[in-house]
Each structure stands twice: as C-alpha cells, then as structure tokens.
Amino acid sequence: MFRQVGIIGTGRVAQALALGLGAHSVALPLIWGRSPTHCEAAVERVGHCRTASSVAALVNTCDVIAIAVADDAFPGIVEVIGTAGSLAHAPLIFHVSGSTGSAVLDPLCAQGARTAAIHPAMTFTGAPEVEVRRMKSACFAITAPDAAISHARQVVGGLGGTAIEIAEYNRPLYHAALCHAANHLVTLFTGSLRMLGAAGVDDAARVIAPLAYAALENSIAQGFDALSGPVLRGDTKTVRNHLAALEHACPETLPTYRAMALATLTELEREGGERTRSALHRLLDD
Numbered sequence: 001m002f003r004q005v006g007i008i009g010t011g012r013v014a015q016a017l018a019l020g021l022g023a024h025s026v027a028l029p030l031i032w033g034r035s036p037t038h039c040e041a042a043v044e045r046v047g048h049c050r051t052a053s054s055v056a057a058l059v060n061t062c063d064v065i066a067i068a069v070a071d072d073a074f075p076g077i078v079e080v081i082g083t084a085g086s087l088a089h090a091p092l093i094f095h096v097s098g099s100t101g102s103a104v105l106d107p108l109c110a111q112g113a114r115t116a117a118i119h120p121a122m123t124f125t126g127a128p129e130v131e132v133r134r135m136k137s138a139c140f141a142i143t144a145p146d147a148a149i150s151h152a153r154q155v156v157g158g159l160g161g162t163a164i165e166i167a168e169y170n171r172p173l174y175h176a177a178l179c180h181a182a183n184h185l186v187t188l189f190t191g192s193l194r195m196l197g198a199a200g201v202d203d204a205a206r207v208i209a210p211l212a213y214a215a216l217e218n219s220i221a222q223g224f225d226a227l228s229g230p231v232l233r234g235d236t237k238t239v240r241n242h243l244a245a246l247e248h249a250c251p252e253t254l255p256t257y258r259a260m261a262l263a264t265l266t267e268l269e270r271e272g273g274e275r276t277r278s279a280l281h282r283l284l285d286d
Helices: 012-022 036-046 055-061 071-084 103-109 128-135 146-158 168-198 204-226 236-249 251-270 278-285
Strands: 005-008 030-032 064-067 092-095 114-120 139-143 162-165
Touching: 005 012, 005 055, 012 036, 012 064, 012 128, 012 146, 030 036, 030 055, 055 071, 064 071, 071 103, 092 103, 092 146, 103 114, 114 146, 139 146, 139 168, 146 162, 168 204, 168 236, 168 251, 236 251, 236 278, 251 278
Parallel strands: 005 030, 005 064, 064 092, 092 114, 139 162
Antiparallel strands: 114 139
16 A cells, blocks of 8 residues: 555646556545646546645655656656655656656755656546556556665556556657557547548448458457458559549548558568558559
C-alpha cells in the first residue's frame, strides 16, 4: 500500500490512474490541475479522491506522484514541483508519456525524489472504470534509474499490468511502434468506412467488423504470414481497378491506400516473396 497517491493532471489518463491506484492508497488520492473547474470535474468523475489545494500540498503529503499532462507541459510542471516543497521524503515521481524517458525528471531526482517514466501501452477514451480493467491486461514501459525500478514495478503491479523495461534512447522508437499500431489503425479504418459509404453501403461498420477482427487476430498470431489479398497475389489488374475507383469516388483516401499498398509490397520483397511484382511497383509509384 502507498501512504497517499497524488495525480498531477485532470485528463483521461489522470482519471484512470486516480481510480486504479486509489485502491492502493491509505489516504484518499489527491488530484491537482491548473484549471479548478477541470479538477473538480475529474474528482467527481473518479470518486473516492479529493482536490489538492496546491502542488505543494500534494508534493508534501504524497509518496507516489503521477504526472499525467501533455509532454510540452513537462518543463513547467517539473519546475513547479521542484520549488513546491521538500522532496527529502523521497517520493516516487513518474510521468506517463510514451515517447519521453525519465531524464526529464532529473532535476527532481537531484532533490531526492525517485523518478521514472511509466507508460501504459493502452488507449484511453475517458471511461475510467473501463480503462482500469483494460490496464490489468496491459504492458507498462518503465524507464528509470536503478534505484527507482522496484518502486516503478510496484506501481505497475498495483494497476495489475506487466512491466517491461525500455532504455531511455529507445523511448521514441517504442512509442512510434504503438502509435503506428493503434493511432494509424483508427485512420486506416476511417478510410475504409468512407470507401464503403461511397460504394453505397449503409452500415459500413457491420460489414467490415468481422473481417477486421479476423485480420487483427491472425496478424497477432501469425505476423506477416497472415497477409492475404491482391498485393500478395501480384494482381496488378485488381489494384489498378482499386486506384481508379478511389480516384473517381473517394479521392481523399487514395494517398493512404497507395502508401499502405506500397508498404505491403516492400515488406513482401523484404520477406523474400517468390513472385516478381515490378508491375505493381510501377503502378503504385506512378
């Protein structure tokens, strides 16, 4: 158990952390945000927590402090924490950014805090109860000095997740991988739904969902061996018809389709595919 958990931030991740870690806090968790209105709304949404009167009040009483703010706000928040009070009680102070390591918190480490970057590999949409359940099956990327690793793992364990360690210099690459898999997936499916709508399909999501779920499950289980479709077959005529149809009926999706087809073709060639696909390359590069 932690003596008291403090959350700096009021957004989606902050709320999920407050709810998830609250069960492991002897005293009610504290939440602080720059906007009193947003802070009060977060406390009401999470429940079983209360608003901190100031950063100093939070820093001086909490032994675990999570920073859940935008990356651009880190320098200002670190400065505020560093001047808010004493860190002699060595609290664990961590942020939840995916692309940033723990070095950004070095000024607080120098003042006596244990510091870490702890990033949940999960998407957050603003439903804390659902997200607390999802975090129990998620991996959390930890980057921290040796002295803080065990404390960071304790936080991950409290949330029910699995800790993995990522080197400081690999954080941007790690985060790019997650964004490519999750964020770009949303864009990809949005384009597919738009194409189906342009084709006259009323309930596009119902049509594509079973196919999409199956493709995702197969990809997780088999990797690139799960690939099917015209690029795998080297079917230049089909791909040419796709490009022509998109240019006519849904031109805004054409660049994404072309880029993904090229990426698929490049991966096939990297994997040593048997077929010669020079005609496809010329078509997609045109």
